[in-house]
Amino acid sequence: MDAQEIIARRVAQELRAGNLVNLGIGIPTLVANYVSPDLKVFFQSENGLIGTGPIPEQGMEHPLLTDAGGRPISALPGACTFDSAMSFGLIRAGHVDVTVLGGLQVDAHGLLANWMIPGKMVPGMGGAMDLVSGAKRVIVAMQHAAKGKSKIVKKCSLPLTSARPIDLVVTDLAVIGFPDGKGTLLETAPGVSVGEVMAVTEAELVVPDKVPEMKL
Amino acid sequence: MDAQEIIARRVAQELRAGNLVNLGIGIPTLVANYVSPDLKVFFQSENGLIGTGPIPEQGMEHPLLTDAGGRPISALPGACTFDSAMSFGLIRAGHVDVTVLGGLQVDAHGLLANWMIPGKMVPGMGGAMDLVSGAKRVIVAMQHAAKGKSKIVKKCSLPLTSARPIDLVVTDLAVIGFPDGKGTLLETAPGVSVGEVMAVTEAELVVPDKVPEMKL
């Protein structure tokens, strides 16, 4: 199982029946592949749709039914559409139960940076700031480290996406939560020891006596 | 022609082709009777409809198609419905070109009081404050005097509906406008002299040399 699949499978386990879920681009998008249709999770696309379905078969695309990247998608039976003010009303007020987003850095208290790198081109925050400020539960799905540097940091050096801490980070090495605001190692990836996780983690984490392995 | 008909007929002349118009209860409601369908005026009912039509024939009423008083109305071809947030968005932002409302007092600068009498039961302002604050043009349609007392006053003794002055008052005796913020006698009712109007008007009005008679 590759790193992305580990992350996506583990995040999928966090979704509950009937949840309204918004998935960001990149690894988060893969999460939908591991959610059973029986769970009746609603996926929102912030460009104005609840009930997104799989990529349509060739020839069945429609230019007016797209995801937030402008790519053709399908709509499941019972889907609904709305304008952008409504879409972000749903997000900002916590009607969206779970959002899964990528991250650049998450700090020891759960603060997230994922929208800009000073000195580099700033593409814009899109919906990320609203999602992190407003969704009921925010899960960050990302690689544990990039270019050998921990993305779980003591304090974000990059600009924050929100002053509101996130709820959970799932990486290729670990699951980290923030009970009482303190970064806590909750699970390790299959075959990865606590020591191996901590060796590549900049932030100091609370490490319980027993840290279970992810069940994937 | 009775007082109400004079007022309603004269107000109707203020409506232009394609205007979006909101009529209050009482005399304002009668205005619709004197507007040619050729003018293609849109009437809004603030409970969520543009394109209100006449009272339906008996047996053709529907309980879910009503005016702001809860009475059955009809919808013209091309009518549309919306929720209350949209309805008052249309009103507050001046998308409603003209509102016609009743009044208790209008003062020499065009300030209106029409929603409460201290010491009496306060029924609530409903949509009146939004209409006076937001509609592009506010016309007050009312009797010139009540119980022998002028309703065109120096200064409103009753609580104001809005700090925004209205644009025009049409009474059974006169048409009064507010160029440069000064109450000005623009027209008199048929057969009524300027002196007769001023005799029953508490406010000091600017009276031009020539005051034409209403053409009804």
Add this chain to the structure above:
Amino acid sequence: MKAVSVEEAVAMIPDGASVMVGGFMGVGTPERLLDEVVRQKKGNLTVICNDAATPGKGVGKLFDATLVSRLTATHIGLNPKAQQQMLANRIAVDLIPQGTFAERIRAGGCGLGGVLTPTGVGTLVAEGKRQIEVDGKPYLLETALRAQFALVHAFLADYLGNLAYALTSRNFNPVMAMAADTVIVTAEHIVPVGVIAPDHVMTPAPLVDYIITNSNG
């Protein structure tokens, strides 16, 4: 969304609850839910509704049964019973402009802290409120309004919870369906999933907690 009986739904509402009720002069009000609220004698309610309707109709029934202790509305002019109870100080009534009422509920349902409106500036409505200037123009800060329960009436509901409203019965129902912790819905017709076209859904399914299925209307 869960399908429940009207008895079960109303049993969830405790005495003293805050309850938004859709409808405008009783049009678009979930009558069956209100009948059951009266039957179960849920008292001391904080009601948030555009108006007090008329005796025997819509929220008027709650005043008939003297179940209301606080009311936030835009007018009560056509319900003499509500007026009497207000004058006798048996109900605390907060009357606010209708556009402000709509925006405060929308803000509550959309995660906004409030909105700036020109309505009410320079009037009695401004008393006790923050006035804020933007580009030299004064506005009142009107804060978000939410409730524990929203009682909503739709024309069509599907078995996921998607709702569509008909004509002037839409009014405050969609904004209230976003602004309460628990949303309970009656519908004129409950239809299979997919019958309401995606573009015609006015309240998305995930907003709805309970739909009453033991009797339509």
Add this chain to the structure above:
Amino acid sequence: MKAVSVEEAVAMIPDGASVMVGGFMGVGTPERLLDEVVRQKKGNLTVICNDAATPGKGVGKLFDATLVSRLTATHIGLNPKAQQQMLANRIAVDLIPQGTFAERIRAGGCGLGGVLTPTGVGTLVAEGKRQIEVDGKPYLLETALRAQFALVHAFLADYLGNLAYALTSRNFNPVMAMAADTVIVTAEHIVPVGVIAPDHVMTPAPLVDYIITNSNG
């Protein structure tokens, strides 16, 4: 509403105008109007659009033709030309959160001075903005946004000006249709009055100033 040709409509837009453009990654954008803006070389435009789309598509065409001098958007990540023009200081770009973008336009179209949003509190987005507390919670005051023109794309339009949008092409079109002095619309289909059911109209006719009739789409 007045029916005009696309040439007449675009001729009304002066150089230097502020223009809202509907669409999300070019979906729901009035392409015919943008093609004509390019053909008539309307320059120095202030564009308000969710994103910069991609080269050759949607507002991307305006960057291809270097007609934009200011841009308010939520992201421009998929248009290298817009990025290059920003880095070369040929465009002043104001990037704001997408929910805030939607609410600021809605506020402009609904007569509100602004809204209080939690989004952006404690981030770079808060710089230079008023922070206001409601019930102890901090919010940013985000002010209303309007433009001289809104270029809107609908699925259905009738000859009065009523509009309905399809699927994800709705996005910012309805809020922009309320927030500009002059609203110009292209539609996939223009239909007789009455064909769009009252409950399915998403933009009421009186909001629309011009509909392009010389070619659909």
